[in-house]
Amino acid sequence: MTGEQVQPVIAVDSLTKTYASGFKALNSVNLQIRRGEIFALLGPNGAGKTTLISIICGIVNASSGKVVADGHDIARDYRAARKKIGLVPQELSTDAFETVWDTVKFSRGLFGKAPNDAYLEKVLKDLSLWAKRDSKIMTLSGGMKRRVMIAKALSHEPTILFLDEPTAGVDVELRRDMWDMVRRLRESGVTIILTTHYIEEAEEMADRIGVINKGEILLVEEKTALMQKLGKKQLTLHLQQALASVPAELAGYRLELSEDGNQLVYTFDAQGERMGIPDLLRRLGEHGIHFRDLQTSESSLEDIFVSLVRGNA
Numbered sequence: 001m002t003g004e005q006v007q008p009v010i011a012v013d014s015l016t017k018t019y020a021s022g023f024k025a026l027n028s029v030n031l032q033i034r035r036g037e038i039f040a041l042l043g044p045n046g047a048g049k050t051t052l053i054s055i056i057c058g059i060v061n062a063s064s065g066k067v068v069a070d071g072h073d074i075a076r077d078y079r080a081a082r083k084k085i086g087l088v089p090q091e092l093s094t095d096a097f098e099t100v101w102d103t104v105k106f107s108r109g110l111f112g113k114a115p116n117d118a119y120l121e122k123v124l125k126d127l128s129l130w131a132k133r134d135s136k137i138m139t140l141s142g143g144m145k146r147r148v149m150i151a152k153a154l155s156h157e158p159t160i161l162f163l164d165e166p167t168a169g170v171d172v173e174l175r176r177d178m179w180d181m182v183r184r185l186r187e188s189g190v191t192i193i194l195t196t197h198y199i200e201e202a203e204e205m206a207d208r209i210g211v212i213n214k215g216e217i218l219l220v221e222e223k224t225a226l227m228q229k230l231g232k233k234q235l236t237l238h239l240q241q242a243l244a245s246v247p248a249e250l251a252g253y254r255l256e257l258s259e260d261g262n263q264l265v266y267t268f269d270a271q272g273e274r275m276g277i278p279d280l281l282r283r284l285g286e287h288g289i290h291f292r293d294l295q296t297s298e299s300s301l302e303d304i305f306v307s308l309v310r311g312n313a
């Protein structure tokens with residue numbers, strides 16, 4: 001069986017949302033999430049990310065269109081669909097006076113799942129929360145509270161986990177911890193959809209990336225393919241002697257000379273043109289242009305994202 005034939009774990013079909021104010025936050029969105037992937041949804045403020053997640057999780061009603069989550073239509077079969085989904089919202093909202101253990105136990109009960117203390121123990125251990133199980137939530141650090149939100153979202157054994165800005169405002173160390181944890185969750189078979197403003201987070205974590213802007217999906221791609229397709233690379237040559245201008249014979253290359261004439265920058269597509277470098281260096285040599293050092297750099301996902309969203313502005 002090929003990847004294409006496998007049923008998506010979430011299928012969003014022609015989803016449109018117009019708020020009561022008349023504002024159209026989603027415009028005919030189509031999106032399929034593959035079972036077991038980490039999918040990052042990127043978009044500027046107000047793009048419609050939270051609206052999309054809220055519809056899939058049954059918090060906001062769609063104006064038109066259809067969503068099927070793990071085999072259940074979210075409108076017709078709401079309870080069954082919701083049972084499959086865990087949501088970690090952006091804001092920390094938990095009962096400060098409850099203990100960690102009571103909170104996750106209560107959350108599980110809300111979804112009508114039979115008690116399973118062994119499972120909850122595993123969740124808390126995986127999140128390094130076990131030692132804090134009897135602590136009141138208000139006594140925990142911000143990072144620990146965030147872990148409690150994740151434990152709550154996992155308490156009813158969902159197959160799909162939404163993380164809305166999971167690492168907003170957390171320090172670098174905790175961010176790394178969360179990334180490791182999300183990877184472990186994926187290994188256990190959970191499909192993960194995250195939204196993030198930190199592009200490096202998507203670059204680090206995601207198998208696929210979707211870009212949304214002004215309520216429309218601009219693209220969905222494998223991360224590596226996206227970076228290869230849209231990324232640009234640059235080769236910077238630090239010249240032994242300053243150059244007054246680029247020789248006319250080399251006009252066919254995308255070469256740019258720095259203002260002081262000491263650096264020559266060659267820009268090429270990440271996938272193509274690479275083969276042209278030995279040829280370029282040989283031809284520079286023929287023109288008596290020698291370099292003492294060279295560096296390559298490539299555009300980050302952030303550069304790609306910014307140019308995509310600008311292009312759509």
Ligand SMILES: Nc1ncnc2c1ncn2[C@@H]1O[C@H](COP(=O)(O)OP(=O)(O)OP(=O)(O)O)[C@@H](O)[C@H]1O
Nearest residue numbers: 019021023025043044045046047048049050051052
């Ligand atoms: N209840 C509402 N009534 C009217 N407009 C709304 C409502 N909720 C959201 N919007 C508008 O819909 C648009 C999309 O909002 P949404 O929260 O989905 O964006 P987002 O991509 O999650 O943004 P952010 O990154 O800032 O969280 C915004 O312009 C927002 O102002």
